[in-house]
Amino acid sequence: MSQPIPIDPVRRQQVASALRAVLPERCVLSDPEDTRPYECDGLAAYRQLPMVVTLPDSEEQLLAILNICRELKVPIVPRGAGTGLSGGALPIADGVVVSTARLNRIVRVDQYARTAVVQPGVRNLAISEAAAPLGLYYAPDPSSQIACTIGGNVAENSGGVHCLKYGLTVHNVLRVRVATIDGEILELGGDALDAPGLDLLAVFIGSEGMLGIVTEVTVRLVPKPQSARVIMASFGDVVTGGNAVASVIAAGIIPAGLEMMDRTSSRMVEPFVKAGYDIDAAAILLCEADGTAIEVDEEIERMTLVLEAAGAIAISVSQTEAERMKFWSGRKNAFPAAGRISPDYYCMDGTIPRKKLAQVLIGIEAMEVQYGLRCANVFHAGDGNLHPLILFDANQPGEFDRAEAFGADILALCVEVGGTITGEHGVGKEKINSMCIQFSRAELDAFFAVKRAFDVAFLLNPDKAIPTLNRCAEFGKMRVSGGVLPFAELARF
Numbered sequence: 449m450s451q452p453i454p455i456d457p458v459r460r461q462q463v464a465s466a467l468r469a470v471l472p473e474r475c476v477l478s479d480p481e482d483t484r485p486y487e488c489d490g491l492a493a494y495r496q497l498p499m500v501v502t503l504p505d506s507e508e509q510l511l512a513i514l515n516i517c518r519e520l521k522v523p524i525v526p527r528g529a530g531t532g533l534s535g536g537a538l539p540i541a542d543g544v545v546v547s548t549a550r551l552n553r554i555v556r557v558d559q560y561a562r563t564a565v566v567q568p569g570v571r572n573l574a575i576s577e578a579a580a581p582l583g584l585y586y587a588p589d590p591s592s593q594i595a596c597t598i599g600g601n602v603a604e605n606s607g608g609v610h611c612l613k614y615g616l617t618v619h620n621v622l623r624v625r626v627a628t629i630d631g632e633i634l635e636l637g638g639d640a641l642d643a644p645g646l647d648l649l650a651v652f653i654g655s656e657g658m659l660g661i662v663t664e665v666t667v668r669l670v671p672k673p674q675s676a677r678v679i680m681a682s683f684g685d686v687v688t689g690g691n692a693v694a695s696v697i698a699a700g701i702i703p704a705g706l707e708m709m710d711r712t713s714s715r716m717v718e719p720f721v722k723a724g725y726d727i728d729a730a731a732i733l734l735c736e737a738d739g740t741a742i743e744v745d746e747e748i749e750r751m752t753l754v755l756e757a758a759g760a761i762a763i764s765v766s767q768t769e770a771e772r773m774k775f776w777s778g779r780k781n782a783f784p785a786a787g788r789i790s791p792d793y794y795c796m797d798g799t800i801p802r803k804k805l806a807q808v809l810i811g812i813e814a815m816e817v818q819y820g821l822r823c824a825n826v827f828h829a830g831d832g833n834l835h836p837l838i839l840f841d842a843n844q845p846g847e848f849d850r851a852e853a854f855g856a857d858i859l860a861l862c863v864e865v866g867g868t869i870t871g872e873h874g875v876g877k878e879k880i881n882s883m884c885i886q887f888s889r890a891e892l893d894a895f896f897a898v899k900r901a902f903d904v905a906f907l908l909n910p911d912k913a914i915p916t917l918n919r920c921a922e923f924g925k926m927r928v929s930g931g932v933l934p935f936a937e938l939a940r941f
């Protein structure tokens with residue numbers, strides 16, 4: 449973690465004046481008291497005051513901001529709701545934050561095409577609320593959906609509990625409208641199932657604000673299932689629980705949600721939500737079925753049999769919608785509940801092959817001892833997407849550094865077992881060193897080539913998500929993983 453950099457007041461004055469010349473006064477913030485709320489995202493350990501914040505009211509204003517920043521060579525950080533957990537919206541000391549807070553209009557909901565067209569600052573949940581009268585909803589449901597924006601979801605390719613069955617953001621977005629650093633508008637994708645030309649939509653989704661700024665999104669809507677029920681299954685050890693996840697999928701079932709919480713997590717949330725979690729179990733699984741009442745009953749029965757055969761020691765099934773919501777409430781509130789047992793927590797996000805769940809959970813237990821820090825595991829088990837919450841106290845000297853090293857080791861373990869260093873939270877600033885472990889020099893070069901194709905001057909969210917080779921060399925000097933020094937040939941310099 450680097451220290452905040454002081455802002456040059458002369459440069460701030462120059463850039464703010466240029467922006468105020470084309471934008472209404474209310475759309476430009478430059479006083480540190482006004483820009484302070486933008487100094488971090490959900491990764492609050494990393495902070496930096498931005499030089500200037502802009503809040504455009506329209507796409508035209510957004511293009512004007514991009515033109516001025518390009519001419520003055522000012523880096524730009526796009527920002528939605530700032531709920532990101534990897535520092536993607538972390539400001540730059542000599543940069544401008546472009547907030548989409550005022551671009552928050554639902555343009556239209558089309559019940560025949562089953563799509564919604566929305567501006568980037570619309571909240572994820574607001575889309576489903578607008579579609580609800582038509583019996584439709586937007587399926588990807590990050591636990592932050594009450595606050596996070598669709599622009600942020602596109603930039604991070606966000607997931608959620610129901611993405612195992614319904615897909616991630618990339619599977620539910622048909623078209624994006626993008627403002628480029630050259631001040632032009634691109635339309636990627638289209639209203640039809642497939643678009644001609646290279647699939648730049650897929651390139652753009654998950655690009656973390658580095659290729660352009662999303663100004664409009666067309667999302668797919670799906671019919672709201674008639675009913676849903678959830679199983680809560682307890683396991684005596686995490687290995688059996690982890691293997692049960694693989695068994696459910698191997699049985700050919702795709703649950704609407706398949707989530708796991710270890711004992712630390714259920715003990716953390718139970719006093720908070722009183723969901724009736726089995727706090728003596730080493731792990732609990734929440735497995736949801738949705739569809740018609742007959743489909744749901746049949747799938748619940750099949751999943752119960754698989755879970756029993758896999759070693760579940762107790763099983764309960766929600767009998768009412770209220771009970772189903774109660775079972776989920778603990779999972780959905782797990783992150784805030786961490787604040788009840790620890791002054792600070794550090795949320796990691798890695799993905800592994802499902803069959804490696806048990807092995808990685810045991811590895812994390814060993815790291816708890818090694819680093820002298822507790823870790824709560826609550827995650828999208830069906831997707832193999834881990835969310836270890838490392839608990840620490842930032843006021844204790846050295847604890848944050850230990851938490852960071854613990855997190856980096858978890859990500860290295862994910863790569864070692866054939867997984868990735870991010871599932872849905874993105875790389876941002878936080879995991880940039882871990883990219884050096886995951887990718888070769890040639891692969892990083894290919895990423896930079898894409899970046900240059902969209903943004904040759906590297907003004908859009910620079911120094912995020914893709915590490916330079918020098919950075920990897922620096923990191924390589926510090927770290928040996930599995931006996932191998934990454935980028936050893938560069939590490940000499």
Ligand SMILES: Cc1cc2nc3c(=O)[nH]c(=O)nc-3n(C[C@H](O)[C@H](O)[C@H](O)COP(=O)(O)OP(=O)(O)OC[C@H]3O[C@@H](n4cnc5c(N)ncnc54)[C@H](O)[C@@H]3O)c2cc1C
Binds near residue numbers: 532548601
């Ligand atoms: C309690 C909690 C629970 C969470 N649960 C989940 C979860 O279940 N699944 C999940 O995937 N994530 C989860 N997250 C992480 C986060 O909510 C998501 O990454 C979300 O998509 C971020 O949206 P945002 O609007 O807050 O974006 P921000 O944090 O503001 O920005 C995120 C990134 O997107 C870029 N960006 C934002 N808007 C635009 C735009 N219009 N054009 C181009 N780039 C843009 C930013 O530059 C940044 O790189 C959780 C976070 C919290 C705090």
